[in-house]
Amino acid sequence: xxxxxxxxxxxxxxxxxxxxxxxxxxxxxxxxxxxxxxxxxxxxxxxxxxxxxxxxxxxxxxxxxxxxxxxxxxxxxxxxxxxxxxxxxxxxxxxxxxxxxxxxxxxxxxxxxxxxxxxxxxxxxxxxxxxxxxxxxxxxxxxxxxxxxxxxxxxxxxxxxxxxxxxxxxxxxxxxxxxxxxxxxxxxxxxxxxxxxxxxxxxxxxxxxxxxxxxxxxxxxxxxxxxxxxxxxxxxxxxxxxxxxxxxxxxxxxxxxxxxxxxxxxxxxxxxxxxxxxxxxxxxxxxxxxxxxxxxxxxxxxxxxxxxxxxxxxxxxxxxxxxxxxxxxxxxxxxxxxxxxxxxxxxxxxxxxxxxxxxxxxxxxxxxxxxxxxxxxxxxxxxxxxxxxxxxxxxxxxxxxxxxxxxxxxxxxxxxxxxxxxxxxxx
Amino acid sequence: xxxxxxxxxxxxxxxxxxxxxxxxxxxxxxxxxxxxxxxxxxxxxxxxxxxxxxxxxxxxxxxxxxxxxxxxxxxxxxxxxxxxxxxxxxxxxxxxxxxxxxxxxxxxxxxxxxxxxxxxxxxxxxxxxxxxxxxxxxxxxxxxxxxxxxxxxxxxxxxxxxxxxxxxxxxxxxxxxxxxxxxxxxxxxxxxxxxxxxxxxxxxxxxxxxxxxxxxxxxxxxxxxxxxxxxxxxxxxxxxxxxxxxxxxxxxxxxxxxxxxxxxxxxxxxxxxxxxxxxxxxxxxxxxxxxxxxxxxxxxxxxxxxxxxxxxxxxxxxxxxxxxxxxxxxxxxxxxxxxxxxxxxxxxxxxxxxxxxxxxxxxxxxxxxxxxxxxxxxxxxxxxxxxxxxxxxxxxxxxxxxxxxxxxxxxxxxxxxxxxxxxxxxx
Numbered sequence: 001x002x003x004x005x006x007x008x009x010x011x012x013x014x015x016x017x018x019x020x021x022x023x024x025x026x027x028x029x030x031x032x033x034x035x036x037x038x039x040x041x042x043x044x045x046x047x048x049x050x051x052x053x054x055x056x057x058x059x060x061x062x063x064x065x066x067x068x069x070x071x072x073x074x075x076x077x078x079x080x081x082x083x084x085x086x087x088x089x090x091x092x093x094x095x096x097x098x099x100x101x102x103x104x105x106x107x108x109x110x111x112x113x114x115x116x117x118x119x120x121x122x123x124x125x126x127x128x129x130x131x132x133x134x135x136x137x138x139x140x141x142x143x144x145x146x147x148x149x150x151x152x153x154x155x156x157x158x159x160x161x162x163x164x165x166x167x168x169x170x171x172x173x174x175x176x177x178x179x180x181x182x183x184x185x186x187x188x189x190x191x192x193x194x195x196x197x198x199x200x201x202x203x204x205x206x207x208x209x210x211x212x213x214x215x216x217x218x219x220x221x222x223x224x225x226x227x228x229x230x231x232x233x234x235x236x237x238x239x240x241x242x243x244x245x246x247x248x249x250x251x252x253x254x255x256x257x258x259x260x261x262x263x264x265x266x267x268x269x270x271x272x273x274x275x276x277x278x279x280x281x282x283x284x285x286x287x288x289x290x291x292x293x294x295x296x297x298x299x300x301x302x303x304x305x306x307x308x309x310x311x312x313x314x315x316x317x318x319x320x321x322x323x324x325x326x327x328x329x330x331x332x333x334x335x336x337x338x339x340x341x342x343x344x345x346x347x348x349x350x351x352x353x354x355x356x357x358x359x360x361x362x363x364x365x366x367x368x369x370x371x372x373x374x375x376x377x378x379x380x381x382x383x384x385x386x387x388x389x390x391x392x393x394x395x396x397x398x399x400x401x402x403x404x405x406x407x408x409x410x411x412x413x414x415x416x417x418x419x420x421x422x423x424x425x426x427x
Numbered sequence: 428x429x430x431x432x433x434x435x436x437x438x439x440x441x442x443x444x445x446x447x448x449x450x451x452x453x454x455x456x457x458x459x460x461x462x463x464x465x466x467x468x469x470x471x472x473x474x475x476x477x478x479x480x481x482x483x484x485x486x487x488x489x490x491x492x493x494x495x496x497x498x499x500x501x502x503x504x505x506x507x508x509x510x511x512x513x514x515x516x517x518x519x520x521x522x523x524x525x526x527x528x529x530x531x532x533x534x535x536x537x538x539x540x541x542x543x544x545x546x547x548x549x550x551x552x553x554x555x556x557x558x559x560x561x562x563x564x565x566x567x568x569x570x571x572x573x574x575x576x577x578x579x580x581x582x583x584x585x586x587x588x589x590x591x592x593x594x595x596x597x598x599x600x601x602x603x604x605x606x607x608x609x610x611x612x613x614x615x616x617x618x619x620x621x622x623x624x625x626x627x628x629x630x631x632x633x634x635x636x637x638x639x640x641x642x643x644x645x646x647x648x649x650x651x652x653x654x655x656x657x658x659x660x661x662x663x664x665x666x667x668x669x670x671x672x673x674x675x676x677x678x679x680x681x682x683x684x685x686x687x688x689x690x691x692x693x694x695x696x697x698x699x700x701x702x703x704x705x706x707x708x709x710x711x712x713x714x715x716x717x718x719x720x721x722x723x724x725x726x727x728x729x730x731x732x733x734x735x736x737x738x739x740x741x742x743x744x745x746x747x748x749x750x751x752x753x754x755x756x757x758x759x760x761x762x763x764x765x766x767x768x769x770x771x772x773x774x775x776x777x778x779x780x781x782x783x784x785x786x787x788x789x790x791x792x793x794x795x796x797x798x799x800x801x802x803x804x805x806x807x808x809x810x811x812x813x814x815x816x817x818x819x820x821x822x823x824x825x826x827x828x829x830x831x832x833x834x835x836x837x838x839x840x841x842x843x844x845x846x847x848x849x850x851x852x853x854x
Contacts, residue, residue, distance in 0.1 A: 278711045278716070
């Protein structure tokens with residue numbers, strides 16, 4: 001069982017509204033700083049736009065240093081009427097703790113910190129630690145890159161532990177070693193004005209231009225047709241394929257509300273994609289209006305895998321678009337990242353997970369989602385970044401109502417932190 | 428010059444607000460009925476939804492009967508601040524009359540009626556006349572088909588004169604002998620829910636389904652790829668091609684705000700089309716959101732030419748859509764219509780136009796737009812329908828602000844009506 005004072009500390013932390021989208025969270029930053037100082041961690045609070053970064057450091061004169069990243073801000077709780085309990089009044093029901101942020105990411109943050117404080121108290125910490133607690137992750141981390149660049153000397157580490165990856169299929173702990181990259185663009189085609197559709201035999205229609213463009217971007221099976229798109233794709237090794245599992249096929253189909261292929265887990269990890277996020281042109285109200293729209297646009301995201309580079313995909317896209325009368329806007333670029341299987345951090349997270357959870361962990365070479373791992377890797381000069389086990393599960397309702405974690409999983413997160421630090425120092 | 432009392436009568440008619448979209452127009456219906464009765468025309472007012480139909484008949488014991496169709500309702504005048512003068516206070520400036528409805532369609536209606544009243548007074552009317560004045564054309568003629576069906580015996584005629592076609596390139600009078608047909612559909616693809624775009628490697632995206640569907644519907648040059656689409660298309664004869672002119676190429680390019688091909692006039696007349704009127708899926712707000720939309724739809728209109736049939740195109744579309752996971756809604760079907768060049772009505776309108784305007788008229792086999800000519804033709808049992816010359820010109824600002832006609836063109840419309848009736852009786 002979790003010690004009562006740990007639980008009280010967690011509840012106090014969860015009671016603090018840290019909704020960054022509403023400008024809330026400073027109280028929690030001070031709360032964390034105080035906990036860290038009490039444990040002997042050197043702390044600094046650095047202003048962001050809404051909530052500050054809390055950075056910390058404890059030097060135990062070890063060879064190696066681990067940087068731990070978590071965020072203390074949360075998503076807005078609305079719609080409130082869908083919650084069975086007050087999202088800022090943590091409640092235990094049937095073995096689960098319900099509260100906003102308990103799964104993403106305040107639970108993992110505090111469990112890890114509690115584990116570390118135990119090690120410090122027991123004088124068994126054998127790895128230098130650095131802490132980076134962000135308060136603006138849920139509003140898109142607007143200041144993280146500038147902050148990392150400015151503080152890179154202070155934050156330099158041999159390894160980075162990411163915010164927490166939870167438990168996956170059959171409750172197996174997940175170890176995620178990377179992220180996909182992203183290129184997000186908007187493409188617009190225009191003419192001077194809307195026209196009556198009787199002019200269709202002679203007038204350009206920007207919507208047809210966008211359709212023509214899109215139909216040349218991807219084939220029917222979803223393969224991207226941009227020149228050179230697959231040239232740098234690294235396929236998974238046999239060993240990586242063995243581990244790459246998320247939910248069971250049934251669970252995945254239930255989660256998505258649609259059928260998926262047998263190879264769904266592999267595809268999620270290793271397939272780069274071109275996705276239409278939004279498209280609009282002309283009359284979209286009820287009934288009919290005969291018009292040639294003067295504007296059509298589409299928003300597209302490309303998810304990229306190692307070693308694809310968003311700038312190179314963008315360049316190939318620009319070349320492709322030369323045959324079309326369109327404008328291009330770029331909204332986002334992130335590089336993909338994969339920490340190799342045989343790195344010290346990957347082995348330590350995997351072995352400690354196996355030890356604590358008693359089953360083989362799911363080691364996912366990269367998440368199907370995107371995050372700034374590659375930026376962190378470059379700025380801080382380490383390729384050893386892993387997302388260790390947190391208390392969340394597929395039914396933790398992250399970003400939704402009735403967010404929750406199983407009490408036992410919180411305790412395991414504390415234990416996993418301790419085991420990881422022990423193994424990391426012995427590598 | 429126009430007689431002063433004609434001008435006063437026109438101004439009184441134009442001062443009456445007949446905006447059907449705002450439920451206005453009854454006053455004008457009574458006004459017209461009174462004018463007709465005074466001239467010896469038998470009149471009946473038949474209720475519609477907003478404004479009544481005014482039907483009339485004068486039997487001069489001739490062999491042939493002409494039905495004259497016009498509408499007395501107008502489009503809303505907004506935005507009012509764009510008008511230089513009050514839209515319901517007719518004003519003469521630099522040889523033009525400015526008022527809502529003077530070009531579409533109250534001017535043509537009254538000029539014709541004034542010409543007819545002259546002939547009756549002069550005892551020179553040699554064709555039986557029927558009148559159909561609609562008050563709901565600008566809201567889509569919601570009751571016209573039911574009305575025609577119910578009153579078809581009363582409205583039966585050898586010829587039908589449509590609402591007025593104005594003057595085109597170089598001021599030449601236009602004679603329009605038909606309309607294009609229409610098939611308007613909406614096609615929707617759905618999945619159970621929006622998904623995070625990281626699932627793109629395994630999840631269906633309805634927007635891609637719609638793009639795939641559209642890219643198979645039309646080739647790059649705009650040719651429709653539906654099976655059998657062009658089988659029944661009647662290409663124009665050499666003679667029809669000679670006459671088929673609208674604006675000059677320069678004028679057309681200015682009007683559309685884009686370049687057009689040399690064969691633009693022919694294409695407008697004889698090319699059937701598939702046009703995207705509207706398309707929408709997913710996130711269309713500012714910036715980026717990574718989502719696989721759960722719904723995508725497209726609104727499409729097909730403009731059809733003789734002898735294409737909307738039901739047959741629909742059938743071919745349904746067959747095509749069998750390969751896609753989509754729903755189909757049909758919003759509208761109209762058949763195309765072309766009155767042959769060598770019919771009595773076509774010759775009479777053309778010859779009278781040449782006589783009155785002093786130049787060869789532009790005889791357009793069918794307008795690039797759509798109207799219920801084919802329905803009228805079928806219900807009333809005549810294929811002889813022509814759109815004669817009205818007072819409007821390309822710069823008459825129909826449906827827009829500062830709607831106007833040249834004073835002289837109003838006078839010519841009266842004269843053309845008289846000449847047409849004279850020629851029609853001599854055929």
